[in-house]
Amino acid sequence: MEWKNTADVVVIGGGILGVSTAYYLAKNGMKNVTLIEKGTICGGSTGRCGAGIRAQWGTEMNCRLGVAALDTFEQLSDELGMDVGLNQGGYLLVAYSDKEMETLGAGMKLQNSLGIQSRNISLAEARQICPGLAADDAVGFFFHARDGHADPFLTTFAYLEKAKTLGVTPYRFTECTGISVKDGTVTGVETNRGHIDAPIVINCAGAYAQDIAKMVGVNIHTWGERHEIMITEPVAPGVCPCMLMSFSGNYYIQQRPHGSIICGMSPEGHPADYQLKDTWQFVEAMSKILVHLLPRTKGIRVVRQWSGLYDMTPDAQPIIGETDIKNFYHSTGYSGHGFMLAPVAGKILAQHIMGKKPDIDFSMLDYRRFDRGEHIRESNVV
Amino acid sequence: MTGTHEQNEPIYVCRCEEITLDEIREWIDRGYDTLDELKRVLRVGMGPCQGRGCQDILLREISKRTGKPIVNVPQSTVRPPVKPVKIGLLAKGGEE
Ligand SMILES: Cc1cc2nc3c(=O)[nH]c(=O)nc-3n(C[C@H](O)[C@H](O)[C@H](O)COP(=O)(O)OP(=O)(O)OC[C@H]3O[C@@H](n4cnc5c(N)ncnc54)[C@H](O)[C@@H]3O)c2cc1C
Ligand code: FES
Numbered sequence: 001m002e003w004k005n006t007a008d009v010v011v012i013g014g015g016i017l018g019v020s021t022a023y024y025l026a027k028n029g030m031k032n033v034t035l036i037e038k039g040t041i042c043g044g045s046t047g048r049c050g051a052g053i054r055a056q057w058g059t060e061m062n063c064r065l066g067v068a069a070l071d072t073f074e075q076l077s078d079e080l081g082m083d084v085g086l087n088q089g090g091y092l093l094v095a096y097s098d099k100e101m102e103t104l105g106a107g108m109k110l111q112n113s114l115g116i117q118s119r120n121i122s123l124a125e126a127r128q129i130c131p132g133l134a135a136d137d138a139v140g141f142f143f144h145a146r147d148g149h150a151d152p153f154l155t156t157f158a159y160l161e162k163a164k165t166l167g168v169t170p171y172r173f174t175e176c177t178g179i180s181v182k183d184g185t186v187t188g189v190e191t192n193r194g195h196i197d198a199p200i201v202i203n204c205a206g207a208y209a210q211d212i213a214k215m216v217g218v219n220i221h222t223w224g225e226r227h228e229i230m231i232t233e234p235v236a237p238g239v240c241p242c243m244l245m246s247f248s249g250n251y252y253i254q255q256r257p258h259g260s261i262i263c264g265m266s267p268e269g270h271p272a273d274y275q276l277k278d279t280w281q282f283v284e285a286m287s288k289i290l291v292h293l294l295p296r297t298k299g300i301r302v303v304r305q306w307s308g309l310y311d312m313t314p315d316a317q318p319i320i321g322e323t324d325i326k327n328f329y330h331s332t333g334y335s336g337h338g339f340m341l342a343p344v345a346g347k348i349l350a351q352h353i354m355g356k357k358p359d360i361d362f363s364m365l366d367y368r369r370f371d372r373g374e375h376i377r378e379s380n381v382v
Numbered sequence: 383m384t385g386t387h388e389q390n391e392p393i394y395v396c397r398c399e400e401i402t403l404d405e406i407r408e409w410i411d412r413g414y415d416t417l418d419e420l421k422r423v424l425r426v427g428m429g430p431c432q433g434r435g436c437q438d439i440l441l442r443e444i445s446k447r448t449g450k451p452i453v454n455v456p457q458s459t460v461r462p463p464v465k466p467v468k469i470g471l472l473a474k475g476g477e478e
Contacts, residue, residue: 040418042419042422043418153423157414161412234430283463284475287473291473298468298473299469300469301467302468303430303432304428304461304462305461305463
């Protein structure tokens with residue numbers, strides 16, 4: 001692809017956030033959007049994620065973003081002209097203590113007040129939704145039928161293909177090595193392939209976004225944390241048709257349309273060493289959970305395990321907006337739920353940059369909230 | 383579609399995921415010219431054999447269509463376990 005050394009906007013990062021943001025900018029009329037990715041598209045966290053989508057959240061902002069994400073995903077294949085593999089089997093949340101019932105119950109009330117139809121259900125109903133579920137040690141269950149998952153690769157590529165038709169230029173194997181600033185305003189980016197002049201730069205570098213921000217002395221308080229995940233051989237459908245998830249039980253498990261079961265858990269010690277290691281400890285711990293919760297998985301074979309980075313913030317809610325450097329924006333810190341929020345996040349940031357009123361006011365997602373100590377932590381995360 | 387072979391019979395390159403040569407050529411031509419990206423968009427190499435049956439053909443096809451020597455086409459990552467293992471066995475720490 002021919003190298004262009006000027007652009008109206010440069011987006012850094014070829015994950016779902018960068019690609020969707022580039023798409024919505026072009027859709028809203030921005031000309032000459034260039035996207036740079038140091039590796040291949042979807043090679044970062046996006047291509048390694050569980051790709052679950054839900055509106056069952058514990059903070060109002062996450063609920064608003066979550067339900068808007070569902071609305072967007074439900075018409076996304078049509079809008080982009082390519083199937084994104086959306087599957088709405090619902091999320092079944094499992095509570096193991098009275099205290100957790102209380103937290104999830106409060107979350108449900110908040111969700112219901114925002115039009116999200118999550119429900120408290122019995123073990124019997126949970127077993128109708130997820131046949132073969134043991135969970136005798138659980139205290140209660142919550143279910144929201146519109147939740148589900150999509151294919152992270154197809155979603156990203158669908159955005160990319162559509163974005164290309166709207167004039168977005170993606171450059172792979174192009175690493176951002178510096179941000180140029182003049183009089184407190186961004187003027188472009190340095191890359192391993194040369195300079196690009198641009199009056200607007202957006203940092204969507206995921207778990208590496210803080211390194212980009214640091215290039216111009218901005219501290220956005222994000223970091224990367226390693227999470228592991230594994231997938232089984234395909235088996236007949238019906239083993240785990242919903243996303244089965246527990247915050248205290250520390251797991252998420254879901255069967256894909258092609259029959260494989262994908263599952264993960266939060267790692268011990270929250271490793272932030274940026275190594276994409278695969279450990280046998282994870283496979284053993286995850287297998288123990290599976291056998292206990294869904295005994296019929298015993299005979300199913302694990303075919304692959306891998307790891308990826310969560311893009312963390314101190315309150316597990318994203319940071320979206322401009323920095324102290326004018327026209328230098330970021331959209332990151334999705335803390336393990338950036339896949340599902342990307343369609344909404346891309347849209348509202350693009351609307352803001354184009355001078356339109358964003359569908360959702362995201363001013364509270366300003367990264368300076370951490371300096372001000374104003375943040376409230378999201379409870380519903382694995 | 384830019385397939386060059388004349389038969390109407392589809393040629394399956396990845397038998398596990400049932401992906402044809404025509405599909406692979408179509409996506410290489412759209413710029414998905416690394417093993418990783420073809421894997422992500424078409425699921426080639428993600429089947430039960432984990433690419434043992436199709437990876438070499440894919441590499442050759444990418445090299446042919448992009449004019450890059452095979453050694454310059456990036457290899458894909460091998461992910462454990464190398465052989466599929468039953469969950470019941472893994473839950474016991476691998477001991478029977
Ligand atoms: C195991 C696991 C399970 C998950 N499960 C879910 C889930 O169920 N639901 C959900 O919504 N989310 C989930 N997530 C989180 C989700 O994957 C991320 O929040 C999301 O993918 C973030 O997207 P991104 O585009 O910001 O980051 P990425 O996909 O990581 O993209 C950032 C890109 O920036 C590039 N980059 C970095 N530095 C530079 C540079 N200097 N120059 C150029 N490019 C650069 C990287 O190469 C990368 O491709 C999960 C994550 C993991 C690891
Ligand atoms: S032949 Fe392609 S994965 Fe088995």
